[in-house]
Amino acid sequence: MTAPLVEQAGGRIDGHGPAIRLSAVSKIYGQGKAGLLALDEVSLDVAPGEFVCLLGASGCGKSTLLSLVAGLDRATAGSIEVDRRRVALMFQEPALFPWLTVSANVEMALRAKGVAKRERRARAAEFLEIVHLGDFGAKRPHELSGGMRQRVALARALAQDADVLLMDEPFGALDAMTRDLLHDELERIWRERNLAVLFVTHNVREAVRLGDRVVLLSSRPGSVVEDFPITLPRPRRTDSAEVARQAADITERLKMEVMRHGN
Numbered sequence: 015m016t017a018p019l020v021e022q023a024g025g026r027i028d029g030h031g032p033a034i035r036l037s038a039v040s041k042i043y044g045q046g047k048a049g050l051l052a053l054d055e056v057s058l059d060v061a062p063g064e065f066v067c068l069l070g071a072s073g074c075g076k077s078t079l080l081s082l083v084a085g086l087d088r089a090t091a092g093s094i095e096v097d098r099r100r101v102a103l104m105f106q107e108p109a110l111f112p113w114l115t116v117s118a119n120v121e122m123a124l125r126a127k128g129v130a131k132r133e134r135r136a137r138a139a140e141f142l143e144i145v146h147l148g149d150f151g152a153k154r155p156h157e158l159s160g161g162m163r164q165r166v167a168l169a170r171a172l173a174q175d176a177d178v179l180l181m182d183e184p185f186g187a188l189d190a191m192t193r194d195l196l197h198d199e200l201e202r203i204w205r206e207r208n209l210a211v212l213f214v215t216h217n218v219r220e221a222v223r224l225g226d227r228v229v230l231l232s233s234r235p236g237s238v239v240e241d242f243p244i245t246l247p248r249p250r251r252t253d254s255a256e257v258a259r260q261a262a263d264i265t266e267r268l269k270m271e272v273m274r275h276g277n
């Protein structure tokens with residue numbers, strides 16, 4: 015039995031506490047006997063400037079958790095504290111407007127933030143510089159590679175003036191080399207801008223490469239089973255022995271969890 019929804023705040027976080035706080039968050043899809051318990055009393059804090067990776071078996075509720083934090087859906091019980099004015103989202107598909115130029119795609123985010131028209135072009139160019147796409151503002155998305163399109167999505171997320179970045183397998187569709195490059199860029203931008211990142215992935219090495227912590231969710235219904243601090247020095251390499259060792263430990267724990275549920 016889950017507790018009633020106490021509060022789902024959009025503005026209580028004031029810069030002194032965690033950037034994201036989930037307290038006993040549960041989510042049931044549907045109602046009555048047909049209801050599906052997707053998340054079961056998940057509690058999780060992400061500090062300002064902290065990079066937290068979320069791992070778990072397929073269907074354990076990782077995307078559900080991100081969508082609740084983003085405010086795209088409501089929790090059934092528990093409370094979520096995050097300043098949603100400062101949250102940006104990135105998905106596996108960059109979801110760019112194909113008929114707009116790269117620059118105009120980024121300018122859309124600035125427009126939504128109320129930036130005056132005359133300033134938008136220059137500001138978009140600055141964000142494209144940050145993701146190393148300064149020369150591509152006039153291109154259309156279809157003229158770019160998959161990795162470049164994800165960089166545009168990252169520039170757009172940054173243009174939202176976010177200090178909380180929610181990422182749902184953002185590099186899952188990219189080849190290993192492009193992914194490595196984007197890991198480096200994301201890490202640089204995360205540090206420079208002191209972002210709090212909640213990053214969903216299926217890739218254990220990617221989680222160890224990037225995370226300050228790797229949080230393992232149980233199979234459905236998702237609940238936190240283990241929180242692994244990753245203290246390896248940065249920058250890390252996905253193919254390093256240290257990352258491989260730590261990833262192997264986490265994979266063992268993940269396998270136990272999957273087998274326990276017979277998935």
Ligand SMILES: Nc1ncnc2c1ncn2[C@@H]1O[C@H](COP(=O)(O)OP(=O)(O)OP(=O)(O)O)[C@@H](O)[C@H]1O
Pocket residue numbers: 043044050052070071072073074075076077078079234
């Ligand atoms: N809108 C919805 N309505 C009903 N059930 C849903 C809905 N969204 C997700 N679910 C169910 O909730 C559970 C958790 O789904 P979710 O997509 O959050 O898992 P996930 O861990 O992100 O999965 P994957 O790793 O495969 O992407 C799954 O059983 C899914 O079928």
